[in-house]
Amino acid sequence: MLNELAQKINAAVAGANATVHNAPDAKSDSSVYVEASKIHAVAAFLKSSGSMNVLQAISGVDYVDYMEVVYIFAKFDFEKPSQLLLKVKLTDRVSPNVDTICDLYPAANFQERECFDMFGVKFNKHPDHRRILCPDDWEGFPLRKDYMAQKVYNGMTVYPEGKMNMADREFIVRQKMIKGAQEAASSDASEGKVQ
């Protein structure tokens, strides 16, 4: 079914380059990759052709080297319901951006805002491009792999040392594993904060 859909997408949208990634085992789901620049056209095709009429979720994945945005579409149909995992790969991890599909699927509005809030993916032409969960003046994107929480927010200490178990092994290991966090960890250690 996914192969047929990918062929249809390729026929309808030039340059979409839809490829099917089959699930390696029964526990996983198969997905369809398309070019990030063509996502709006692909979504428009899925909607207009009636092959997918509902957008269920948009989420992001940080693979350290690149980012992915995952769209979960569904077809609500009593005869033959189906679901589609549509993925786009964003190679620019510093400032990832992709076109919005808000004008086609209104459900995408909050989902894209959440993806921006957590991963920093910019959705071009989004009508209301703000953070949705974190405060507006929050720094960084919490679900990125290299995320380090800011030390102070609005006069409040995020990790007060008297209350945290700063010597917790897991805590230190996690912080050290994070790319780019090693300088911060070593400066903390030199100040005697982390043993």
Add this chain to the structure above:
Amino acid sequence: MQDGIVLTTVDDFLNWGRKNSLWPMTFGLACCAIEMMATGAAKYDLERFGCGAFMATPRRADMMIVAGTVTLKMATRVKMLYEQMAEPKYVISMGSCANKGGPYWQHGYHVLKGVDEVVPVDVYVPGCPPRPESLIEGVMTLQKKIANERLLRDKWVKHA
């Protein structure tokens, strides 16, 4: 005479009135708020102890029950609500999250590690969430604390 019989008696009378009409603020943050509602409802009936009148504004409330997870985003608002309350005012920190950060204690970047970082807390109620009996015990602990206060003496007698 530092602690006169008149002032003590008047203080006792005022304290009796204050402790038996503690009006909490209608203010819930997370699942602890459900237990707080249960405490206020018919089965556990907080009204027995004079504090069932949940006020819809901080200006009429004597007590704030911080029931739930205080995120950093919400902490600013909690502080503002506390500052809007009229003196004398009291804070009960209800549940593990408000006490110390709860399950978000070690890795939660978004949660304030205890509401006592932003407002002074009178009574901590442990539990996740605390049962209504626990909250009632917290309220009664606060009542005992109020009963031993000496507002008039502190205000009028020098070097009390």
